[in-house]
Amino acid sequence: MTSTPPHQSILDKPFVLDLFAGPGGLDVAGHRLGVPSLGIEWDKSACLTRYAAGLDTLHADVSAVRRESFESLPPEINVLAGGPPCQTYSVAGKGTGRKALEEVKKFIDRLMAGDSDEEIDKELQNLSDPRTALVLEPLRYAIQATRSPNRGHRPYDVIVLEQVPAVRALWDRYAEVLQEIGLPDGTTYKVVVDVLATETYGVPQTRSRAVLIARREGLGAPSLPEATHRAYEAREWNRRNGGVAAPTNQPTLYDAEVPEPGEGPAEDDGLEHWMSMGDALAEPVGTHPGRRTPFLIRSNYGSSGIPGRRGVRTDRQPATTVTGRISRFVVFESVGDRHPDVVCEGPRFSMNEAGMLQSFPPDYPWSGKAQAQQVGNAVPPLFGAHLLSAALGLPAPTPATMRKPWVPATEEQRAKLRSHGCGTADDCTARCPRPE
Structure with missing residues (x-):
């Protein structure tokens, strides 16, 4: 420290x-x-x-x-x-x-x-x-x-x-x-x-x-x-990429070509591109081994328990609001380089990763009970x-x-x-x- x-x-x-x-x-x-x-x-x-x-x-x-x-x-x-x-x-x-x-x-x-x-x-x-x-x-x-x-x-x-x-x-x-x-x-x-x-x-x-x-x-x-x-504009993202459908048994990570960071209509505004989940989690740092990309998450935030309404975002987007339910977010990854469009459920976010999505430093020592709630409340x-x-x-x-x-x-x-x-x-x- x-x-x-x-x-x-x-x-x-x-x-x-x-x-x-x-x-x-x-x-x-x-x-x-x-x-x-x-x-x-x-x-x-x-x-x-x-x-x-x-x-x-x-x-x-x-x-x-x-x-x-x-x-x-x-x-x-x-x-x-x-x-x-x-x-x-x-x-x-x-x-x-x-x-x-x-x-x-x-x-x-x-x-x-x-x-x-x-x-x-x-x-x-x-x-x-x-x-x-x-x-x-x-x-x-x-x-x-x-x-x-x-x-x-x-x-x-x-x-x-x-x-x-x-x-x-x-x-x-x-x-x-x-x-x-x-x-x-x-x-x-x-x-x-x-x-x-x-x-x-x-x-x-x-x-x-x-x-x-x-x-x-x-x-x-x-x-x-x-x-x-820059601010993340969900409507602009969906307009440019055709939206990302909620994962089924065989989800695809991207339904359209996703722009690289820095692309878009506001390139000369002097601001950096918003930080994505991939920006935060892909590279190893401290004891964090790095998370494979591409991936997408399916949250139950605001879903009323209906799977089709659950929020879905890819690693090239920022996370939805991190709450005490972060440990319930389902993460989907591609099977491998030979079959990038075949997706399976991967490991869920660790508390270290959840904290990093909140911008806590890697290896922050989450302790005690209800750690996901601690992360979300912070x-x-x-x-x-x-x-x-x-x-x-x-x-x-x-x-x-x-x-x-x-x-x-x-x-x-x-x-x-x-x-x-x-x-x-x-x-x-x-x-x-x-x-x-």
Whole structure:
């Protein structure tokens, strides 16, 4: 696990607090940029992955830390970041969060007006799914920082948030109140909000995220990261290639001649071609042996259980959104050079490969249970690096930033991290959150 020397940023010594840190997407981004971080994560298995990766971690509930142990956080933290759980806002879920958007906006206004935490917590219990309220935690942390004697009542300098597109409406409200009203102590921010496509930053998958970048007044106006790669246009791909039919017992990899990367109508736009699955997986790197091409995948994402509706993409396309179902994706490969049109089912994606499709470095030490869910829930590190770079005024990263294999922590390092994060070197303690 190596970090590049820190570049000069708008902050002398940026230090990130990563809420809902998961297995480490934003923290990996920070380490590759030379920016230290501390992650708070509730899930035990995600914490095991983080310890194995050498990431500083608190195995704790984000809300409980804010209420009970905020003063124990390092006072030098000056960047607040995070991606609150998306289940209630995602189109793949039941939509309880999407239905409660207007109600959540009112809670944002009340927090900025200085209403008591106790009163707000009591009313938040009326939400049909308590996870909906977690999207308020970054704002509550920002407010708590101004009340913290340990910090000298100093607000965070930079805030970086990401979520599913449905949360754009809440980030817009965040922006309004942070700019026009300010925190209860009067601190205001300059804010930008938008929905960005991860493949336009070199991530080998199509994934849209609502992002917010805020800088404290006086640090200059923030800007969104500039795209480095072209957007993947599914309609254009299908128009040019006749579509790719869902695999049957004898599927063919390509139904038409597939253009090489760089071909197409936008060759002079100054952007690189989007990163394909083949770009990410074909060549050996670290312990990854390389994956045979050509191949295609059949996902069950959005299929409603109907095989004919399952998404199909070839190795020359980016992956569909990587979710906790990535281990269920069926991979088809050609039998061999002599019979390239005869296709059989090949090995499914390993967790190392799934992580690489999320732009995690090769050999990232996925640990614990539900590893596919960890991969799918994570912030793509390359995308996170672009967000942090834009927020801090650092040079934009390149895909090669994440391509170097990750060196896991030693047993001694892992024990030290777990002692800090859980309370003992080899187990959880009573201070760790319980699954229930």
